[in-house]
Structures are given as C-alpha cells and as structure tokens.
Amino acid sequence: MLFLLIAFQNEKSNAATGNVELIEQNWPFNGIFGRFDKASLQRGFKVYSEVCAACHGLRYVSYRDLAGIGYSSDEIKAIAGQYEVKDGPNDEGDMYFRDAKMSDKFVEPYENDQIARLANNGSYPPDLSLIVKARAGGADYIYSLLNGYKEFPENFEASDGMYYNEYYPGKQIAMPSPIMDEIVEFDDGTEATHLQIARDVTSFLAWTAEPELENRKSLGVKTLFFLILITIMLLGVKRKVWKNLE
Ligand code: HEC
Numbered sequence: 001m002l003f004l005l006i007a008f009q010n011e012k013s014n015a016a017t018g019n020v021e022l023i024e025q026n027w028p029f030n031g032i033f034g035r036f037d038k039a040s041l042q043r044g045f046k047v048y049s050e051v052c053a054a055c056h057g058l059r060y061v062s063y064r065d066l067a068g069i070g071y072s073s074d075e076i077k078a079i080a081g082q083y084e085v086k087d088g089p090n091d092e093g094d095m096y097f098r099d100a101k102m103s104d105k106f107v108e109p110y111e112n113d114q115i116a117r118l119a120n121n122g123s124y125p126p127d128l129s130l131i132v133k134a135r136a137g138g139a140d141y142i143y144s145l146l147n148g149y150k151e152f153p154e155n156f157e158a159s160d161g162m163y164y165n166e167y168y169p170g171k172q173i174a175m176p177s178p179i180m181d182e183i184v185e186f187d188d189g190t191e192a193t194h195l196q197i198a199r200d201v202t203s204f205l206a207w208t209a210e211p212e213l214e215n216r217k218s219l220g221v222k223t224l225f226f227l228i229l230i231t232i233m234l235l236g237v238k239r240k241v242w243k244n245l246e
Contacts, residue, residue: 020166022140023147025199029139029206032224034217036207041069043186044204047197050184052128055120055175057108060129061208064102068211069204076102083107121161123174132202132209139206141167146198149177 028037045066048058063080071079080100085107088095100107109125110116117124135141148167152158162172179197186192207213 020144020148022137022144022167024140025143025202027139027203027206029203029213032217032221035214036069037203038070039188039190040200040203041207042071043188043190043196044200044202044207045069046186047179047184047201048128048204051178052201053106053109055109055116055125056128057110058106058129058208059108059127061106062102063100063104063106065211069207073102080104121174125175128205128208130209132206134209139202142205143198143202145173146177146179146202147195 028035028040048056063076066076066079067073080102083100083104084097085100085104086095087098090096110119113124132138132142137144144167145165148165150164150166152164152172156164156171158164158172162174163176164171165173179194179201181194182192184192184197190196210216
C-alpha cells in the first residue's frame with residue numbers, strides 16, 4: 001500500500017512564508033496525471049524573454065530545450081539568433097561575439113555577479129532555472145510573490161530602494177514588481193492581464209525546473225498499473241494453487 005500512498009500524496013505544499021498563506025493555484029502539472037499546458041509555457045517564455053531576462057538568467061536551459069515546449073527547429077534557430085554570446089579565444093587569442101546557436105545555454109543578462117548587484121541595489125537577481133524547486137511552496141510561491149506587491153504599511157522600517165512584498169521573507173525585496181497588465185502582448189490573443197502573465201511565467205519556470213516532469217509522471221502511472229495488474233494475477237494464481245487444499 002505504501003507505494004499508493006506515496007503516489008497519491010498531494011504535491012502541493014502548504015508552506016507559508018512568514019504568516020501569509022500562499023495563493024494556491026490549480027496547476028495542470030500537479031497530481032499524478034500532471035501535464036504541462038504548452039500554450040501557457042510559450043506565453044510564459046515570452047514573458048521571461050521580454051521582462052525577466054533583463055535581470056535573471058536561465059543558465060541550465062539551452063535554446064534547443066525549447067523544442068520541449070513545442071517550438072520547431074527553425075523557430076528555435078530564429079530565437080537563438082536574436083542573442084549574442086561571447087566565444088573564443090580565436091587564433092589571434094581574442095575573445096569575440098557571435099550569434100547564439102541552438103546548443104548554447106540561454107545568454108546571461110550580466111557579465112558577472114558584481115555588475116548584477118550594482119544594477120540591482122546590491123541584491124543579486126538569482127538564476128531562475130531551478131527556482132521553482134528551490135523555494136518552499138514551489139509554483140504557488142512564485143505566483144504569490146509576483147502578485148504580492150503592496151504599499152509599505154505604516155511604521156514599517158523600509159530600507160532604501162526596497163519594495164514591500166507580503167510573500168518575500170522579511171517582506172521587503174529588491175525587485176520592483178516586474179509585471180503589470182499588457183506588459184507583453186501574447187501571440188495567441190490571450191488577454192495579458194497581470195494574473196495571466198504571472199500564471200504563464202510561473203508555469204514556464206516550473207518547466208525549466210523539471211522539463212522531464214511529464215515523462216516521470218507517465219512512467220509512474222504505468223508502473224502503478226503494472227503493479228496493480230500483477231497483484232491481481234498473483235491473487236488468481238494463489239487461489240488456483242490453494243484451491244484443492246480445502
Ligand atoms: C529589474 C530587474 C529585475 C527584473 C526585470 C525581474 N527581477 Fe526578479 N529579482 C530581481 C532581484 C534584484 C531579485 C533579488 C531580490 C532580493 O534579494 O531582495 C529578484 C528575485 C526574484 C526571485 C527570487 C525570490 C526569492 O524567493 O528569493 C524570483 C522568483 C524572481 N525574481 C522572479 C522574477 C520574474 C518571474 C521576473 C519576470 C516576470 C522577474 N523576476 C523580473 C530583479 C529583477
């Protein structure tokens with residue numbers, strides 16, 4: 001029975017940051033039959049590229065991985081071609097810039113950590129590849145964070161250049177609210193509301209954190225059916241073997 005318990009265990013974590021309950025969403029990738037919504041992932045990729053990529057890298061994701069969210073090779077080549085990567089040294093010993101290729105990792109926004117901090121009030125914008133796995137509450141936490149900006153309450157000791165966010169530990173964060181209505185325009189006509197944008201970019205980050213999720217889950221389901229089937233067969237065999245002993 002143990003495996004059943006493990007398999008059906010609710011994946012949602014109720015981890016709350018501070019004392020504010022996270023906003024819980026019904027994510028299509030939760031649960032044992034969980035799948036990603038490819039249209040949402042593509043919209044989320046657009047949000048990442050046009051908004052978050054100004055400050056956050058995705059160093060564990062290659063352009064060719066985008067095939068996993070439904071882009072064709074030609075589309076991926078075109079996407080990669082918009083970026084430049086530093087390569088080299090060449091025969092003269094110099095580093096040089098060239099267009100990114102499908103096999104390159106996503107281009108980093110800053111040359112080094114120091115510049116990243118200088119540009120962000122001393123705080124480092126963390127790499128987002130694995131952030132959904134790295135934070136208690138996972139996707140619900142990221143979604144809540146993106147929707148958690150408010151005015152500073154009275155008597156709050158706010159530090160310079162910080163923003164109030166209910167869900168961030170300590171409640172002040174160096175990242176200004178990155179999204180607002182219509183900050184991107186979705187190619188599939190979906191209305192780009194604040195909530196929609198937050199949901200899509202969170203889904204995209206859930207995918208970057210675990211691109212193999214669908215394979216893992218479908219393997220789990222197959223294993224489960226196999227175990228149930230074999231249990232039934234063994235029960236049948238047992239009955240047959242013991243039948244004449246009564
Ligand atoms: C102007 C730069 C900037 C942009 C644009 C930006 N961020 Fe951030 N982000 C930051 C900084 C700086 C931090 C670190 C905050 C801190 O340490 O107080 C951060 C932190 C985060 C964190 C980590 C929170 C934690 O629990 O540690 C997440 C998640 C995040 N950003 C998501 C996003 C998403 C998603 C987008 C795009 C919709 C985005 N950010 C756009 C600067 C930015």
